[in-house]
Amino acid sequence: MQAYDVIIAGARVAGSTLAYELSKSGYSVLLLDKATFPSDTLSTHNFLTHGMAMLEEMGVLDSLLASGTPTYSRAVIQFDDAVIDGQFPEVKGRHDCLCIRRTVLDDVLFRHASNLPRVSTLEGFRVTGLLWEGGAVAGVEGVTRAGERMKFPAKLVVGADGRNSAVRKLAGAETLISVPTDFASYIGYYENYRQEGEIHTELYKVGDKLGIVFPTGDGLHVVGIMFPLADEYWMSRFRQAPGEAMSEIVLDSFQSTAIGGRLPKASLHGHVKGLLGYDNDWHRGMGEGWALVGDALSFKDPAVGQGMPDAMLSARFLAGVLNRYEGRWEGHWDAMSEAYQKQTEEAMMSRFRMACQFTKNVPFTPEEHYVNGLIAANPDATAAFLGIYNHAVEPEQFQGHVMRLIEQNR
Template sequence: MRMEYDVIIVGARVAGSALAYELAGAGYEVLLLDRGTFPSDTLSTHNIYGNTVAMLKEMGVLDSLLATGTPVYRRAHMNFEGAVLDGRFPGTEEESGCLCVRRVYFDDVLFKHAKSQRGVTVLEGFRVTDLLRDGDVDTVTGVAGRYRSGDAGSFTAKLVVGADGRLSSIRKLAGSECLERVPTDFASYVAYASGFAQEGERHVEFYKKDDKWAIAFPTSDGQFVIGAMFPLNDEQWLGRFKENPEAGMRDLYEEGFSHTTLPARVRGAEFVGPVRGLLGYDNDFYRGMGKGWAVVGDALSFKDPTIGQGMHDALFGARTLAATLSEHKPDEWNDNWGPMGEWYQSAMEKKLMSRFRMGCQLTKNVPTPPETVAAYRLIGADEAATQTFFGTYNYKNEPDDIGPEIGRLLAAAASASGKVSTT
C-alpha cells in the first residue's frame, strides 16, 4: 500500500465516497479511509429528492440503489398547524422522483462504487488521531492514526479532506472557523417501522402541531422511517423517551397529532430495531478550505433534518470541491489555497445558504404566527402554489418564489371579494 497521495479523504460515507469518485474521474490518486467498515448503518432520515437522484444517476449508482427495492415516490403530504398541503413534487417523472434508501445499503453502494474507480485506494478501520503539518508554513500534509490492530500509521497528501460528519474531527484539528451557528431547540428521535399504512400512492408525510413535529418517509425493505421532534427543555417528554423510547414515540403521536390519522396508523405498525435519538445539535456553517485541508458534507454545514437536504449537500459539495481542485494542478495547490478556498466557499454558500436559513428558522421553538398558518392554507388550496412550495425541496423553485405565489393568491381573493361585493 502506498503512503503518499494527491488527496486523503477521511470519512467514506456519502460525501467521502462521492468525492473519491469525482476526484478519480479527474485523474487524482486518492486514499479513502474510514474508522468503520461497510456495510454499516448510521443515524439519518436519509431522504433525497429528484435533483439528488439525478446526481446519483450521473454517477452511475442509481440502478444499484433501485435494485435494493426501495420505492420511488413523487407525492408529499404536509399538515402544518392544521393547514394541509398535498400534491406532487414539480418536474418530469424523473425530476420529481424521490428515494429514501436505508443508509446501510446507500452508503455501501457508494463506497463500493468509489472503491472500483481507478486511482482510489480504500482503507477501512483506520481512525485518524492527528494531522501532519509542514511546520514552516503550518500547511496540512497528511494524517496520523491507528489501525484496528492498534498499530500506529500515517499517510501524506497534498490535501486532506474531512468528510467525517457534523462532529468532524478533521475540521476541529484543522481549526476551521465556524461562520454561523444556531443551536436547535428540539430533540429528535427516529425509527424504522413495518406495516405503516398509507392511502393512495406512496408519499412523504410532514406534521407540525404546536411544539412538536413528526415525519414519515417510505424506505427500503417495505418499511418507513418515522420520526418525532419535541422541545429539548420538555423534561417530561425527555424522561418518557429515555425510559422507553418506543412507548414515548407512540405516545407522542397519540397526544400530539390526534387531529390526524397518524396515531392510528402508527398503532398498526411494528417498530423494527431500536428507536434512536439526537438530543440537540447545531445548525452550523464552517470555513470550507485552508492550507492543505478542506471539509465537505455535514463537516462543512449541518442543518435541521426536517429540511431533508443533507444527502444533496454532500453530493453537491463533492462535485464542487472536485471542480475547485481541478482548476489547478496538484503541484500548484500550495500557491492557491486562498483563491481556491474563496471560490469553494462562495459556490457552497450560494447553493446551500437559502435552505440553511430555512433550517435555522424551523429549528427554533417559537409560536407559529396566525398569518403564517393562513399563508399555508392559501398555498394548500392552490395546486400551482403547492407545487411551488414543494419545489423548494427538489430545487425546482427557490424559497423566494413562495412570496409571489402568496401575493397572487391574495390578489385573486381580493378580486373575487370585490366582484362579490358589487353584485
C-alpha cells in the same frame, strides 16, 4: 510511503461522491473511514428528485434501486390545520424520490468508489491527527482497528467525517454560524405502517411538535418525532422507554393527523434512536491543505431533508474548484477557499436558513397560517412550495408566488 493528491476522511455520501469526482479528473485518492461497510448511521437518508439525478449521473442509482427500496413522488405536509398535498416537481428528468437505508446506500457508494481508477480505500481507520508542513496540512495519521498506527501524506486532506468532524477540529476550521436546536429528535423504523393511496412522504408541524415519515426498504417506514428539549415530561418518557414514548406522543399530540391513526397500528422494528441538543452549523470550508464537505461543512436540521443531497453538491463544488487549478494548489489556498465558500453558500445557504427556522420552537403566526392555507388550496403554489425542497424552485422565487397569491385573494 505513497503520497496522494487527496486523502478523504469519511467514505459515506460526501466522501464517496468526492472520490468519484476526483477520480474522473485523474487525481490519486485515499478514501478512509473508521467504519467497515456495510455500516448503519443515524439518518433520515432521503433523496428528493434533484438527489436522484445526481445518483444517476454517478452511475449508482440502478444498484440502489435493485435493493427493492420503493420510490415515491408525493408529499403530504400538514402545518397545524393546513394540509399541503402534491407532487415534487421534475428535476433533470427525474420524478421520483428515494429514502434508502444507510446500510445499503453507504455500502453501494463505497464499493463504487473502491472500483474507481486511482482510488485506494481503507476501512476501519480512525484519523487521530494531521500532518503539517510549513503551516499547511500535509497528510493524516491514525490507527487501524488492529491497533496499527499509520501515516499518509497528501497535498490535500478533506474532512467528510460528519457533523462531529475530527478533521475540522484538528484543522481549526472557523465556525461561521451556529444555531442551536430547540428540539429533541427520535427516529425509529416501523413495519405495517399503512398509508392511503399513493406511497408518499409525510411532514407534520402541530403546535410545538414535529413529525416526519418516509417509506424505506424492507417494507419499513422511518418515523421521526421532534419535541422541545424544554419539555421535561417527554424528555423523561423517551429516556425511560423510547419505543413506548413514540407511540404515546403520537396519540397525545398528533390526533388530528394521519400519523396519529397509522403509527399505533404499526410495529417498531429494532430500537428508537435519539439525537439531542445538536446545532445547525456552517463552518469555514477550506484552508491551507484542508477542506470540508457534507455535514463536516454544514449540518442542518434533519426535518428539511437536505443533508445527503447537499453532501453530494459540496463534493461536486470542491472538485470543481480543485480542477480549476489543475492540481497546482499550493499558493492558491485563499483564492480556492473563497471560491468554494461562495459557491456552497449560493447553492445551499437559503435552505440552511430554512432549517434554522424549523429548528426553533416558534409557533406559526396568524399571517403564516393564512399563507399556509392559501398554498394548500392552490396546486401551482403547492408545486412551487415542494420545489423549494428539491431545488426546482429557489426560496426567493417562492416568495413571488406567495405575494401573487395574497394579491389574488384580497
